[in-house]
Amino acid sequence: MRQHERMSVVTGTRLTRFNADMEDRLASVRLVDPQGNESDHPATGAFVFIGLDPNTAWLEGLVELDEAGFIVTDRTMETSVPGVFAAGDVRSGSTKQLASAVGEGAAVALQIRHYLDSLEQGQ
Numbered sequence: 001m002r003q004h005e006r007m008s009v010v011t012g013t014r015l016t017r018f019n020a021d022m023e024d025r026l027a028s029v030r031l032v033d034p035q036g037n038e039s040d041h042p043a044t045g046a047f048v049f050i051g052l053d054p055n056t057a058w059l060e061g062l063v064e065l066d067e068a069g070f071i072v073t074d075r076t077m078e079t080s081v082p083g084v085f086a087a088g089d090v091r092s093g094s095t096k097q098l099a100s101a102v103g104e105g106a107a108v109a110l111q112i113r114h115y116l117d118s119l120e121q122g123q
């Protein structure tokens with residue numbers, strides 16, 4: 001997988017600079033290896049992975065969060081508080097993919113209906 005004629009995988013380096021062409025478009029990136037050697041690599045696009053930092057500080061003490069701040073749910077996507085559900089990227093263990101987030105939203109809508117039905121039936 002790491003061998004492809006149109007790709008090179010470079011690890012153990014830091015990206016320190018985006019170089020632009022005459023039209024201000026990305027032309028290359030500057031990499032620095034652990035020995036401090038700099039090299040420019042042609043690139044026409046860059047995806048910067050900065051990780052995820054869920055906006056859940058306001059939920060602290062209200063529902064259980066994991067060590068990274070994502071909402072812990074059971075297999076029905078119910079949180080530690082009965083009747084409170086979570087779906088999508090904010091949920092601990094979710095796949096952080098659009099299709100999954102949409103699917104979880106639909107599944108949670110059904111779970112909410114079940115929950116409301118159970119309240120109505122006094123269960």
Ligand SMILES: Cc1cc2nc3c(=O)[nH]c(=O)nc-3n(C[C@H](O)[C@H](O)[C@H](O)COP(=O)(O)OP(=O)(O)OC[C@H]3O[C@@H](n4cnc5c(N)ncnc54)[C@H](O)[C@@H]3O)c2cc1C
Nearest residue numbers: 055056058087088089090091095096097098099100101102
């Ligand atoms: C750069 C990038 C590229 C991606 N590429 C892909 C891809 O190619 N394929 C793929 O499947 N997935 C991709 N994803 C992931 C995908 O975008 C997410 O999985 C999806 O958007 C998650 O949907 P969500 O509704 O759970 O969360 P979000 O889309 O993050 O929606 C959460 C919403 O809640 C709002 N919000 C936050 N806090 C509060 C608050 N306190 N009160 C009210 N509103 C609040 C936010 O403003 C936001 O609108 C990518 C994500 C990024 C960042």
